[in-house]
Amino acid sequence: MSSQIRPDLPGTYVFDGPTSRRGHAMNRMFMSLRAEQARAEFRGDEAAYCHRFALTGDQTGAVLEREWQAMLDLGGSIFYMYKLALMDGHSMQYLGGVFTGMSEAEFQAAMLAGGRTDV
Amino acid sequence: MSSQIRPDLPGTYVFDGPTSRRGHAMNRMFMSLRAEQARAEFRGDEAAYCHRFALTGDQTGAVLEREWQAMLDLGGSIFYMYKLALMDGHSMQYLGGVFTGMSEAEFQAAMLAGGRTDV
């Protein structure tokens, strides 16, 4: 219908307009976690906090269960999701492991060996 | 020093970068007056409210005394200043009178006669 020529690359998320639209409420919620007060409220009742930001049921479920891959699929941007990961004490290597089916240590080892060059 | 070719027209304010910089705190204060709560706080203690927004002494004086011409000279933008005027119950015609040395009625009459065509 439209002339969108958004690249479609396997295993790669391109944060385009439709994705941004789908994930807007969830990313807005992640963004709010920059403030300590907001993090405290989130910790106090995660579901209520998600509700306040008008996340969909799927998005709320993914957040509560820390299903990082599902958050991506539901419009999450890695830069916003990372704020939740940081709050949980997770590194970007941990997330890399989740996305690629490795443990954090395995992912780190792959990076130290020069990165994933064959994907 | 710079190549700025900002028009210099008599009796005309051009809201350029240096003006915006000079008036930033004051315009930010005006902008805040969109909220009823802020207007109530402003009314309660105008000087303290200006202080909270870090207005200069000159700017605070101009605001407290409703010296509209001085606000312009101190970096005010008419679109922001208008929020204060509205709060005071003044119209854009009232301000037009102030800037041109007329009463509101005189300014209105000039507009009804086809506007000020000779300036």
Add this chain to the structure above:
Amino acid sequence: MSEVIWGLATSHVPSIGAAMDREKTADPVWAPLFEGYRPAREWLAGHTPDVAILVYNDHANGVDLDVVPTFALGTAESYRVADEGFGRRPVPDVTGDPELSFHLLQSLMDEGFDLTVFQELDVDHGFTVPLSVWTPDPGEAWPCPVIPIMVNVIRYPQPTAARCYALGQALGRAIASYDGVRTVGILGTGGMSHQLAGARAGFINSSFDHMFLEQIARDPAKLAALTREQYIREAGSEGIELIMWLVMRGALNAQVRTVHTAYHVPASNTAAGLALFDNRPG
């Protein structure tokens, strides 16, 4: 292939909206203005497009003063009517068309326009007054979805008139390459001559305004060649809003049929102009 079927240029003076909201349009000071609108409104009521694009500027209501985009595009599903400080206008919120917004974004970026994207946006009188000029009684909803294109006309240096016209031309190409709707209306807003502040407040230049009303139909390239300084001198510090008419005009064909024009002084501190163009061939 979508087709731009009409272009509407109109001033967006807040008091025009207030006159309508307070049912004062029959008052002697307002009646001539609204009489002038009538033929355009009647024609427009018979030519509702699938979607409209509205070129306007914000007046310190929807966007914070620390960020000033030159050209911005809304990509939201809907746009709330802003509370400018004393309650929102009693008009409907605006339904958007994200699919078309995303298409316009891609096309215009590919043509080298450096757009700012608004995924959320409240729209102020600069947006809603032109909608009311078009549709005085919207009822529960405006006649079709509307996409905002915002232009900085307040902070110097504004985009040049030439850049605005070029944006409109690219917009026309982007619409032509879209298959999602059939018909599009475009609104360019602001102007005509006016100045709000300083010793020249109340300035009106009706000969410039009439020249502009005529040339916007016939020779828009001539208007696109005027400098910022010429606009501010000839049309007043706020009259430079007229550059937004050129975005609308750029999206139309070289030849357009003028359906109606109107000109009235004063609407508040401003000259109010209207021009409606039928963009359909033949």
Add this chain to the structure above:
Amino acid sequence: MSEVIWGLATSHVPSIGAAMDREKTADPVWAPLFEGYRPAREWLAGHTPDVAILVYNDHANGVDLDVVPTFALGTAESYRVADEGFGRRPVPDVTGDPELSFHLLQSLMDEGFDLTVFQELDVDHGFTVPLSVWTPDPGEAWPCPVIPIMVNVIRYPQPTAARCYALGQALGRAIASYDGVRTVGILGTGGMSHQLAGARAGFINSSFDHMFLEQIARDPAKLAALTREQYIREAGSEGIELIMWLVMRGALNAQVRTVHTAYHVPASNTAAGLALFDNRPG
């Protein structure tokens, strides 16, 4: 007449800043990276410009997610270091140069770049990590005022590489026409190949990175001709940040002298690259 005396390209990985802030630069995993920086840092310490311009992107810290500018310019007197959620980096706030910002704004707008103006802006690791790569121990203040130019590299469609390169060329002309300072340094940041999310997370393409490091000096027009899709495929979804190097490169002369380059994997999930160019004639 101001002169761009050098251009510095560098990745802006947050963990590089964290390694410095936590004094881990001598740790075995970090030492090779910082060894690679050393010759550039020494040269730069002897060539402090009057002012620097830093091309970067924000990572959801300084700008709200509802507004995404394609190209933005800071015009503030100073820029606060952002709190990204766990306290700000222990580095100085950034002093700006509003006069030069206003000059750049006017020049670039006149050349048809549709900039968003930030009159206020907090800068995140995308900005402060490159400053730390340049100046590891700033003490109370960075070596000179710095002006931010922000580029959207996160939300698709990003500006094309060609548009970034053209912006850099216009920036070079704007600087050359300015009389307020003598010498200018330019930083282009981001990259090299990396991808944070999805099944391809951890992707590194060192042959593309080495090609890029070589061609950015010799034949930047070739890199400017690559499409968004090529960047994302070859360098990863976040590797498209490399388009910001082209803004820097565009502001330099056709011929530059390469002072130093460095390349290291990994810095966190990323390949880290550095390239320093002397832009002085002869």
